[in-house]
Amino acid sequence: MLFGVSAVVTGVLLGWGVSGLQAFGDFNGEYGQILNGVAGRERHVTNVVAAVVFDYRGFDTLGEDFILFSAVLGVALLLREARDDRERPRDEVRSDAVRAFGLAMVAPTVVFGLYIVAHGYLTPGGGFQGGVALAAGLILLYAAGGYRAFRAATPHRLVDLAEGTGAGGYAAVGVASLVAGSLFLQNVIGLGTKGTLAAGGTIPLLNAASALAVAAGLILLCHEFLEEVMYEE
Amino acid sequence: MIPLQVVALALVGLGALAVVTTRDPLRQTLVAGLYGLALAVLMVVLQAPDVALSEIVVSSVASPFILLTALAKLQRRRTRK
Numbered sequence: 001m002l003f004g005v006s007a008v009v010t011g012v013l014l015g016w017g018v019s020g021l022q023a024f025g026d027f028n029g030e031y032g033q034i035l036n037g038v039a040g041r042e043r044h045v046t047n048v049v050a051a052v053v054f055d056y057r058g059f060d061t062l063g064e065d066f067i068l069f070s071a072v073l074g075v076a077l078l079l080r081e082a083r084d085d086r087e088r089p090r091d092e093v094r095s096d097a098v099r100a101f102g103l104a105m106v107a108p109t110v111v112f113g114l115y116i117v118a119h120g121y122l123t124p125g126g127g128f129q130g131g132v133a134l135a136a137g138l139i140l141l142y143a144a145g146g147y148r149a150f151r152a153a154t155p156h157r158l159v160d161l162a163e164g165t166g167a168g169g170y171a172a173v174g175v176a177s178l179v180a181g182s183l184f185l186q187n188v189i190g191l192g193t194k195g196t197l198a199a200g201g202t203i204p205l206l207n208a209a210s211a212l213a214v215a216a217g218l219i220l221l222c223h224e225f226l227e228e229v230m231y232e233e
Numbered sequence: 234m235i236p237l238q239v240v241a242l243a244l245v246g247l248g249a250l251a252v253v254t255t256r257d258p259l260r261q262t263l264v265a266g267l268y269g270l271a272l273a274v275l276m277v278v279l280q281a282p283d284v285a286l287s288e289i290v291v292s293s294v295a296s297p298f299i300l301l302t303a304l305a306k307l308q309r310r311r312t313r314k
Binding site: 024025047049116124125126128129132133135136139140218221222225226228229 | 234282283286287290291293294295298299302303305306309
């Protein structure tokens with residue numbers, strides 16, 4: 001009964017909403033059109049999405065970075081226990097196919113992640129996407145090489161440090177532009193040659209900082225989740 | 234809408250249906266990963282490669298990983314009882 005009523009109401013609202021949509025592929029968002037026109041000229045990057053995320057809307061991305069940071073921090077606070085590193089549980093990857101294919105994919109995935117990060121503001125990609133791909137490459141190490149190999153490749157201290165540096169580094173770039181006598185997160189350094197890796201002023205810095213925060217955050221999350229599964233209580 | 238977009242959209246619809254009709258959580262996790270790949274294809278076809286890149290990694294690595302570890306933990310607790 002309740003489902004019937006809510007289904008009808010949702011159906012009517014959906015029909016009403018869909019009937020008011022503009023034609024498929026017909027985009028007339030004014031802000032987007034303006035940015036498409038000026039971003040290349042104003043910021044010297046060829047990926048307008050990156051210019052929006054790390055410059056025009058850089059402050060929003062700072063918020064996103066810290067949402068991720070506090071989520072990971074929350075998980076770590078809830079789940080982390082002091083455990084002896086020497087007595088890490090041993091597990092075996094039983095399937096030869098998984099081991100061979102997984103190990104073959106680790107390095108390409110990590111390199112692909114780094115590439116997506118490095119070229120994020122020139123071609124499709126960016127710190128978030130590349131950071132997740134980077135972390136995925138290292139997580140593959142768990143699937144293919146076992147828990148000990150994964151933990152040995154991603155030491156806790158290093159990942160903690162990377163997470164803090166990523167999130168803090170993003171804010172630090174903003175503070176640096178304040179110190180330089182400008183607005184918070186204003187793009188203050190030279191824009192470089194359009195289409196090169198050095199282009200975009202602070203965009204590459206913010207891009208790298210969020211890549212670090214995202215990759216380290218995901219790996220930390222995996223550490224905590226895996227510890228829950230691997231250690232018998 | 235070009236035919237390729239129609240096909241990709243249909244795949245997403247079918248994938249979503251497959252996810253909700255799968256009842257076993259373990260299978261559902263894998264089907265959801267495939268559904269994510271269908272979504273990524275749709276995004277590429279609609280010229281949003283940035284979003285597609287994140288969708289691929291999130292749907293094929295990050296979310297299955299979290300779901301699978303949770304399932305493993307639950308399974309272990311159930312067998313111990």
